[in-house]
Amino acid sequence: MDDEQTDDDKIIIKAENIYKIFGPKPQKILKYLDQKCSKDDIREKTNHTVALNNVSFEVIEGETFVIMGLSGSGKSTLLRCINRLIEPTKGKITIKDSDITAMNEDELIQARRHLMGMVFQNFALLPHRKIIDNVAFGLEIQGINEEERYKAAEEALSLVGLEGYGDSYPDQLSGGMKQRVGLARALASSPDILLMDEAFSALDPLIRRDMQDELIELRERLNKTIIFVTHDLDEALKLGDRIALMKDGKIIQIGTPEEILTNPENAYVERFVEDVDMTRVLSAKDIMKKPEPLVPITAGPNVALHMMKEYGISSVFITGRNRVLEGLILVDDAVRAAKEKRAITEVMIRDIPVIKLEEPVNDIIPMIADIQYPVAVVNDENKIKGIIVRGTVLAAIGRKEAEE
Numbered sequence: 493m494d495d496e497q498t499d500d501d502k503i504i505i506k507a508e509n510i511y512k513i514f515g516p517k518p519q520k521i522l523k524y525l526d527q528k529c530s531k532d533d534i535r536e537k538t539n540h541t542v543a544l545n546n547v548s549f550e551v552i553e554g555e556t557f558v559i560m561g562l563s564g565s566g567k568s569t570l571l572r573c574i575n576r577l578i579e580p581t582k583g584k585i586t587i588k589d590s591d592i593t594a595m596n597e598d599e600l601i602q603a604r605r606h607l608m609g610m611v612f613q614n615f616a617l618l619p620h621r622k623i624i625d626n627v628a629f630g631l632e633i634q635g636i637n638e639e640e641r642y643k644a645a646e647e648a649l650s651l652v653g654l655e656g657y658g659d660s661y662p663d664q665l666s667g668g669m670k671q672r673v674g675l676a677r678a679l680a681s682s683p684d685i686l687l688m689d690e691a692f693s694a695l696d697p698l699i700r701r702d703m704q705d706e707l708i709e710l711r712e713r714l715n716k717t718i719i720f721v722t723h724d725l726d727e728a729l730k731l732g733d734r735i736a737l738m739k740d741g742k743i744i745q746i747g748t749p750e751e752i753l754t755n756p757e758n759a760y761v762e763r764f765v766e767d768v769d770m771t772r773v774l775s776a777k778d779i780m781k782k783p784e785p786l787v788p789i790t791a792g793p794n795v796a797l798h799m800m801k802e803y804g805i806s807s808v809f810i811t812g813r814n815r816v817l818e819g820l821i822l823v824d825d826a827v828r829a830a831k832e833k834r835a836i837t838e839v840m841i842r843d844i845p846v847i848k849l850e851e852p853v854n855d856i857i858p859m860i861a862d863i864q865y866p867v868a869v870v871n872d873e874n875k876i877k878g879i880i881v882r883g884t885v886l887a888a889i890g891r892k893e894a895e896e
């Protein structure tokens with residue numbers, strides 16, 4: 493289909509065969525992994541912890557890549573290997589064609605400064621410093637002069653909606669505001685990549701949702717690449733362009749939220765996602781039916797009637813060149829036009845509702861509640877790509893409804 497993504501997506505991070513083993517002799521433990529020993533066996537026999545076991549993935553520029561999994565699955569370790577807050581035991585990480593794993597300390601400081609900003613779950617603010625100083629802190633240790641760092645800090649504060657709070661202290665702010673400061677601090681050095689470790693997990697549910705919405709908005713505005721660690725499936729589905737699901741230090745599946753939900757790779761993933769409300773993640777393109785029959789606008793009403801009879805339907809879509817949607821004709825109007833020898837264009841309904849390919853199913857339900865005939869799904873050029881009828885939507889959410 494011509495709406496599908498082209499593959500000129502740029503890879504910004506590439507992680508190849510990453511291992512992390514905690515314990516006194518990590519290199520020695522690698523050979524046990526070659527012998528396919530389990531994480532539990534290795535811990536029992538050697539007192540080492542296998543936190544990452546041969547993890548590989550790529551992140552595309554501008555996407556939000558979520559690392560999800562239960563506690564202890566290795567998410568934080570993986571995130572910290574990307575900026576080498578944790579040293580991988582083995583493996584290679586490339587960011588924008590630079591080998592992060594081969595960098596010396598100075599090169600690493602430069603890379604962290606320009607490429608990556610990190611946001612922590614517990615905010616990690618310095619309590620005795622004003623908000624503006626907290627935001628500017630990273631720039632200060634990078635040796636950036638005062639004028640420049642305060643300008644950048646003010647800008648970052650305003651990006652997260654905290655202008656005017658620069659002179660406050662952390663304990664004067666709510667949890668949500670503190671995490672905005674954490675985000676501002678990460679944004680202050682204009683990094684290409686944001687690394688976020690359970691960044692919203694400590695917040696109240698409502699505040700958390702607001703922060704998620706703002707992050708989505710911010711990402712679009714600033715065009716950042718985000719790696720977001722969470723143990724929360726709902727958060728992963730909401731934020732992630734793609735999700736990597738981890739278990740016991742391995743990535744079990746990488747895919748879009750739709751792929752993870754509709755095509756779980758094994759029983760573990762299936763169990764992880766079984767309670768998800770599908771209407772929140774499916775969009776029109778996932779549930780639409782083939783757009784047929786279609787009647788060209790140049791055809792007469794008898795062709796339309798023939799098609800309706802053939803397919804057992806009481807209305808049909810009319811298209812112009814390249815399947816551009818022109819309107820819909822109802823059976824009664826087609827009969828009348830045929831009798832009166834009038835053209836389709838004289839009786840068809842032009843002003844019909846349409847649904848965009850990416851429209852979430854949740855939003856489609858109210859849109860079609862009062863419509864008796866099918867609704868066309870169109871792309872940005874108004875070409876018809878599919879058809880949705882009430883039954884299609886209900887079938888998509890049927891599993892959930894049936895359970896309730």
Ligand SMILES: Nc1ncnc2c1ncn2[C@@H]1O[C@H](COP(=O)(O)OP(=O)(O)OP(=O)(O)O)[C@@H](O)[C@H]1O
Nearest residue numbers: 514541542543562563564565566567568569570723
């Ligand atoms: N510094 C460390 N020393 C020893 N073991 C560690 C260390 N850090 C993490 N681990 C172990 O490595 C494994 C992965 O931990 P990690 O913190 O990456 O998991 P996680 O998925 O982020 O979990 P959580 O959500 O609880 O933080 C766990 O078994 C953990 O106990």
